[in-house]
Amino acid sequence: MQLTEDELVAAIARVVSGPAPGVRVGIGDDAALATVRTGELALTTDLLVEGSHFERRLIAPRDLGYKAIAVNLSDLAAMGASPRFALVSLGLPAAVDAAWVVELYGGMVECASEYAVSIVGGDLSRARETTISVTLVGEAPVGRAVLRSGASAGERIAVTGTLGASAAGLLLSRSSKDVLSESLTAGWGRQLLRAHERPTPRIGEGETLAQSGATAMMDLSDGLSRDLPRLCRASGIGAVIRADRVPLAPAVAANAERLGIDPLDVAVSGGEDYELLAVLPAGVIDDAAERLRDRFGVPLTEIGETTVREGITIVGDDGEERPLEPKGWDHFARG
């Protein structure tokens, strides 16, 4: 890349530019200036590192940019918060050219625009591996955000959408050329790859679940088997999950054999689905499900319930109970 930092910042600013509601100063000054309504700020950040979170040769920069914003939006969705502003820092190896960076920003702006988010700042550095750090600022009515810690025993556990497609998409992207091209011809390959490359942050769904009385919520980034224990620990409860209720992504269920995977395993431990895991009192779950279906066309599936006894149990199709082992993604342990 032959551009100086100032030149690359200028190129990025052209992609990102344009006045945005609430933003007085965006990229280019020492800090951005923006106003929020008088709610509570919701602040979240994610670090994506080449080799741990993505392979540059396996994902188009536009998709990677989209995903980098989407996964942060998902954290705000999990609070029931509305996203407003994003800051993006990039660590770039010398081998990455300016066109790649501009495409990456194109994808970030595409996702941000869909959710009315403004990219207001950032930083650039040389690095040995491509590194993307995104921070999102959102807001929620004071005291109304949904934490991980609010669930009680005897409530219902539910997930939005379906599970497993993202992890299956990752497997597919790494599979042989023959399997990949067959899957793309048949159509289901594109679905799985898209689930992995362009996850849908459940922003509207999160706000609706918060309004519907969800007592605890988080997003499924590392897989149910790692994330549900985190929610349960935060709430001081346990959970029983029914295997036959876990909503498998149709393309995963239909092509599990071709991919050589156990669909339940992928759905429970695969990670990166970015669906919402929500706990709701028994009296409100049907109403919440109806609202999600009506407003967003998204299913809310009850998969189990919270228990006084700590630990997570999964009841198999055969009725047998066994502990749910955390097998999902640990971006930190890998690499």
Added chain:
Amino acid sequence: MQLTEDELVAAIARVVSGPAPGVRVGIGDDAALATVRTGELALTTDLLVEGSHFERRLIAPRDLGYKAIAVNLSDLAAMGASPRFALVSLGLPAAVDAAWVVELYGGMVECASEYAVSIVGGDLSRARETTISVTLVGEAPVGRAVLRSGASAGERIAVTGTLGASAAGLLLSRSSKDVLSESLTAGWGRQLLRAHERPTPRIGEGETLAQSGATAMMDLSDGLSRDLPRLCRASGIGAVIRADRVPLAPAVAANAERLGIDPLDVAVSGGEDYELLAVLPAGVIDDAAERLRDRFGVPLTEIGETTVREGITIVGDDGEERPLEPKGWDHFARG
């Protein structure tokens, strides 16, 4: 490092923990929740990458943590904003142990506490080189933050404190064992190293300069010779600087020969001083300087003035004018 991500997060949370004003939810949920007064948010982020911004063998983790927060605070100081919340993401090689990470956070908390900032969130990832991404959220009275773009021709250019100590400290840290130990024995070495490792963000000074009528402001992170042109471009003006007015750090002026450096060169192009560069109308600069001296014991030195003609000129001790060439740090070009 043998800890899992959850265990390391728990260790970090113990260092960071404690209730903080305005923070309802800190580290551990999907997002942090915090309230601000009804001002304008000031948002800034910096990415520090091993090899480009620091060498792990040359700086103690506690100092590095302190500096990572300080340099972000400096960006808010440059707006005249008050810092409130920080988010910190770390990319860590497997060779970095948990004790190093806890020390790093110790330094971050030390700096954050001095400026009443709460660390409310973050993320961890494996990486090939140590990477620190800090985002800071501050606030300023609506419409009162000082931008880079507000200066007019015929105003005074001033800097807080003195320049050159940080770059001289970096040179010293890389110099021979003999020079280093001699400098530490004599005392001036510690001063220079400290300037490089623990820069002082000019938070109170920035607010005071904003209240005193500064028309434009930025912090000197890349050196006057790179940063002044940025401010001038943003304001659509030029500048004339007088070499004999540039305030040299005393330890630099006194030991330039031993270090083999031109003190003016280091002060103008060295970078990482994190002093404030401010433009003020002629009628208010004396009053502003008096306030900085009285409140903080910090000098404000007039070094030149803004001009209609674009470009930056430096007038030498001999009265000769020449263009000020941008020679400071470009973290992006290096490496």
